Amino acid sequence: xxxxxxxxxxxxxxxxxxxxxxxxxxxxxxxxxxxxxxxxxxxxxxxxxxxxxxxxxxxxxxxxxxxxxxxxxxxxxxxxxxxxxxxxxxxxxxxxxxxxxxxxxxxxxxxxxxxxxxxxxxxxxxxxxxxxxxxxxxxxxxxxxxxxxxxxxxxxxxxxxxxxxxxxxxxxxxxxxxxxxxxxxxxxxxxxxxxxxxxxxxxxxxxxxxxxxxxxxxxxxxxxxxxxxxxxxxxxxxxxxxxxxxxxxxxxxxxxxxxxxxxxxxxxxxxxxxxxxxxxxxxxxxxxxxxxxxxxxxxxxxxxxxxxxxxxxxxxxxxxxxxxxxxxxxxxxxxxxxxxxxxxxxxxxxxxxxxxxxxxxxxxxxxxxxxxxxxxxxxxxxxxxxxxxxxxxxxxxxxxxxxxxxxxxxxxx
Amino acid sequence: xxxxxxxxxxxxxxxxxxxxxxxxxxxxxxxxxxxxxxxxxxxxxxxxxxxxxxxxxxxxxxxxxxxxxxxxxxxxxxxxxxxxxxxxxxxxxxxxxxxxxxxxxxxxxxxxxxxxxxxxxxxxxxxxxxxxxxxxxxxxxxxxxxxxxxxxxxxxxxxxxxxxxxxxxxxxxxxxxxxxxxxxxxxxxxxxxxxxxxxxxxxxxxxxxxxxxxxxxxxxxxxxxxxxxxxxxxxxxxxxxxxxxxxxxxxxxxxxxxxxxxxxxxxxxxxxxxxxxxxxxxxxxxxxxxxxxxxxxxxxxxxxxxxxxxxxxxxxxxxxxxxxxxxxxxxxxxxxxxxxxxxxxxxxxxxxxxxxxxxxxxxxxxxxxxxxxxxxxxxxxxxxxxxxxxxxxxxxxxxxxxxxxxxxxxxxx
Numbered sequence: 001x002x003x004x005x006x007x008x009x010x011x012x013x014x015x016x017x018x019x020x021x022x023x024x025x026x027x028x029x030x031x032x033x034x035x036x037x038x039x040x041x042x043x044x045x046x047x048x049x050x051x052x053x054x055x056x057x058x059x060x061x062x063x064x065x066x067x068x069x070x071x072x073x074x075x076x077x078x079x080x081x082x083x084x085x086x087x088x089x090x091x092x093x094x095x096x097x098x099x100x101x102x103x104x105x106x107x108x109x110x111x112x113x114x115x116x117x118x119x120x121x122x123x124x125x126x127x128x129x130x131x132x133x134x135x136x137x138x139x140x141x142x143x144x145x146x147x148x149x150x151x152x153x154x155x156x157x158x159x160x161x162x163x164x165x166x167x168x169x170x171x172x173x174x175x176x177x178x179x180x181x182x183x184x185x186x187x188x189x190x191x192x193x194x195x196x197x198x199x200x201x202x203x204x205x206x207x208x209x210x211x212x213x214x215x216x217x218x219x220x221x222x223x224x225x226x227x228x229x230x231x232x233x234x235x236x237x238x239x240x241x242x243x244x245x246x247x248x249x250x251x252x253x254x255x256x257x258x259x260x261x262x263x264x265x266x267x268x269x270x271x272x273x274x275x276x277x278x279x280x281x282x283x284x285x286x287x288x289x290x291x292x293x294x295x296x297x298x299x300x301x302x303x304x305x306x307x308x309x310x311x312x313x314x315x316x317x318x319x320x321x322x323x324x325x326x327x328x329x330x331x332x333x334x335x336x337x338x339x340x341x342x343x344x345x346x347x348x349x350x351x352x353x354x355x356x357x358x359x360x361x362x363x364x365x366x367x368x369x370x371x372x373x374x375x376x377x378x379x380x381x382x383x384x385x386x387x388x389x390x391x392x393x394x395x396x397x398x399x400x401x402x403x404x405x406x407x408x409x410x411x412x413x
Numbered sequence: 414x415x416x417x418x419x420x421x422x423x424x425x426x427x428x429x430x431x432x433x434x435x436x437x438x439x440x441x442x443x444x445x446x447x448x449x450x451x452x453x454x455x456x457x458x459x460x461x462x463x464x465x466x467x468x469x470x471x472x473x474x475x476x477x478x479x480x481x482x483x484x485x486x487x488x489x490x491x492x493x494x495x496x497x498x499x500x501x502x503x504x505x506x507x508x509x510x511x512x513x514x515x516x517x518x519x520x521x522x523x524x525x526x527x528x529x530x531x532x533x534x535x536x537x538x539x540x541x542x543x544x545x546x547x548x549x550x551x552x553x554x555x556x557x558x559x560x561x562x563x564x565x566x567x568x569x570x571x572x573x574x575x576x577x578x579x580x581x582x583x584x585x586x587x588x589x590x591x592x593x594x595x596x597x598x599x600x601x602x603x604x605x606x607x608x609x610x611x612x613x614x615x616x617x618x619x620x621x622x623x624x625x626x627x628x629x630x631x632x633x634x635x636x637x638x639x640x641x642x643x644x645x646x647x648x649x650x651x652x653x654x655x656x657x658x659x660x661x662x663x664x665x666x667x668x669x670x671x672x673x674x675x676x677x678x679x680x681x682x683x684x685x686x687x688x689x690x691x692x693x694x695x696x697x698x699x700x701x702x703x704x705x706x707x708x709x710x711x712x713x714x715x716x717x718x719x720x721x722x723x724x725x726x727x728x729x730x731x732x733x734x735x736x737x738x739x740x741x742x743x744x745x746x747x748x749x750x751x752x753x754x755x756x757x758x759x760x761x762x763x764x765x766x767x768x769x770x771x772x773x774x775x776x777x778x779x780x781x782x783x784x785x786x787x788x789x790x791x792x793x794x795x796x797x798x799x800x801x802x803x804x805x806x807x808x809x810x811x812x813x814x815x816x817x818x819x820x821x822x823x824x825x826x
Contacts, residue, residue, distance in 0.1 A: 012436070013443075013452065015437060015439035015443060016440070016623065018432075018433055019432060019435070020431050022425075022428070023428040023429075023431040025428070026426050030426075030427040036427065036428075037455070037458075037461060038426075039426065039432075040453050041452040041453075042451055048450060048451065179427075189483055189485060190484035190524060190546075191521065193484060193485040193526055194524050208487075209487075211483065212424050212429060213565070214430075221424075276717075282700055282702070282703025283696030283698070283700040284696065286699070286717045287700050290696065290719065290808075291804070291805060293770070293772065293804055300722070302717035302719075303714065303715070303727075304699045304715035304716075305714050306708075306715075307709065307713045309713070310714040310757065314714075343727075358706050359706065359707070386518060388518075389543075390567065392704060393567055
């Protein structure tokens with residue numbers, strides 16, 4: 001079962017719009033057992049659209065097409081489909097009356113452009129679009145199904161969920177595909193691949209492993225294909241257990257969980273609270289923690305101590321510590337965490353002090369250096385980490401490292 | 414001048430990762446005058462990659478390729494390029510030593526997989542990647558240039574900015590293209606388009622206007638094409654002056670300037686300092702301000718007052734204010750800003766108090782409501798804004814609104 005996706009629109013090619021439709025459709029088709037072998041984005045240009053359609057012809061079971069169905073003159077998908085399928089536009093009066101109702105509901109007068117949206121290629125089956133004015137269209141030719149939908153994401157999703165996916169699922173009694181995502185933090189892709197070399201080579205033929213790294217976090221995705229759901233699920237679960245046994249120190253969660261989500265769950269479960277005292281991360285840790293809905297239950301606040309005077313006056317870092325060891329040091333990070341925990345009266349406090357760059361580095365403390373401390377009733381732990389040269393990347397890396405150190409402390413608490 | 418983009422990676426096809434690289438590269442290539450006629454995403458699969466390469470061969474001047482250069486076994490772009498260009502992998506010792514330095518800097522041991530990242534196809538020119546371990550590769554065959562880069566966005570962007578775009582611009586000098594970006598904040602795209610309808614229809618034939626909206630900020634891009642640089646520059650400058658005269662209240666900067674960059678420049682120029690007191694924005698304003706290099710000159714720090722106790726104890730918000738008006742109110746926001754300014758002894762202080770959602774809204778104060786205050790020597794100004802239902806979007810919108818209020822106060826100072 002193969003599928004291809006074609007997205008049409010000048011805005012995609014000149015980078016004005018990021019093509020989020022393809023990822024959404026790709027995920028849905030994969031879940032239904034299709035191998036999406038190709039995504040193509042082309043201009044609102046006749047020859048480019050025809051080329052993309054021809055290329056998919058005969059090679060795939062299903063082609064999903066979005067875009068180019070708007071009412072303005074740059075939208076030419078419908079005419080081009082007529083040419084490709086050797087048919088012509090006819091007025092569909094059912095669609096026309098749907099559009100009339102929709103327009104009057106929104107208090108917009110009908111014009112010629114709206115009326116032309118009710119014209120469809122004669123040979124297609126119309127997919128009625130309750131979410132917008134452009135209908136979807138279903139074509140079949142030489143055992144390939146072509147489905148054209150509007151490019152507006154919520155209209156495309158409406159048609160996919162209500163009409164397209166149910167029919168595709170019914171017609172293609174499919175292979176079963178199961179994905180499992182294991183979230184890891186704390187190492188490089190290459191090191192992880194080394195550690196997992198035996199695991200990977202020992203995987204059953206029908207289970208594949210993929211590494212999906214994104215700014216410090218590496219998602220490990222196991223994809224299994226088979227004909228029997230429960231059997232496949234057992235097989236995958238067995239491999240997941242093996243993964244947990246092989247790299248327990250790196251796995252922090254599953255599916256799309258972020259470190260801040262996992263920390264939130266842990267703090268809620270243990271009924272604990274946390275604050276942050278950030279220097280070089282400048283509020284990013286706080287931002288990550290508070291991006292989780294409901295975080296006000298366990299997160300009390302933060303002191304962003306960008307200047308040394310804030311470190312001494314609010315967090316109680318002693319002057320001699322700053323003078324003797326510098327603001328970027330183990331001692332300062334520890335005192336910041338302890339000071340923040342006392343100030344806010346919480347169970348945990350995280351602190352960071354480092355050099356995000358691009359300036360401010362020395363030979364002993366290059367750009368990318370950070371000390372991270374976590375204070376709790378049981379004392380204060382501190383880690384030194386060294387990352388790269390890019391300011392924004394460093395701020396992210398420092399923040400994730402701090403969240404992970406906190407996570408480990410909460411688990412052991 | 415035609416260009417094609419090929420992005421490689423299973424994660425793109427199954428919708429696990431949205432392909433943001435293509436949009437970024439498409440925008441950059443367009444600015445350089447290329448017609449990006451096609452974006453193709455394919456699996457980490459030999460035959461699919463070869464097919465995509467063959468398809469572009471001879472039809473285009475430049476093919477940009479990202480992805481599949483990681484150290485793990487699912488990454489097969491390099492071997493496949495060898496096959497396509499009829500060459501083989503050789504060790505590049507310069508790249509190897511760069512990787513060694515990078516790994517030792519991060520205190521990670523080298524392994525075979527890292528070493529293999531230094532192997533490159535013999536017939537390519539290596540593009541040294543200071544942002545990561547996978548080098549870029551430049552090939553030429555039958556008057557088409559093929560450039561392969563890592564899929565990690567910041568590594569791809571590093572190679573594009575430092576090496577690829579400068580060389581492409583030098584080799585494909587055709588028409589002169591001048592872009593000017595005018596950054597606006599404070600209105601909707603559709604409203605701006607209404608206001609600018611006359612301006613747009615009065616533009617000379619060779620100057621185009623594009624609206625590029627991104628989370629609250631709308632970038633207006635004027636693109637002029639011509640054969641004579643100074644004449645074109647004068648023509649564009651004249652239109653830019655017209656824009657400033659038409660929408661002075663919305664323009665805050667030019668080119669890729671963010672609100673936080675403009676605020677930094679203003680504070681530096683006026684030798685003033687700022688702090689933040691954030692509730693619902695949870696550190697995002699602080700994060701934005703400190704993402705600007707050198708911000709420690711004018712930014713002192715922040716109190717993230719997520720819980721009410723922090724508002725009263727650290728910021729001096731009076732208990733009766735919280736009881737009488739609630740923590741999400743004009744009075745609370747004002748007291749937070751005044752309190753933060755006193756605590757840190759700075760010229761300006763910004764505060765936010767609102768409901769980011771998804772829960773916590775009431776009929777009087779629905780999710781998306783925020784009060785923003787800016788305190789200075791001249792007193793305290795406060796604005797109420799109401800945005801939507803999405804937590805993450807709200808946090809961003811609240812933060813930009815706060816930065817813009819601060820900007821206006823600094824300008825009038």
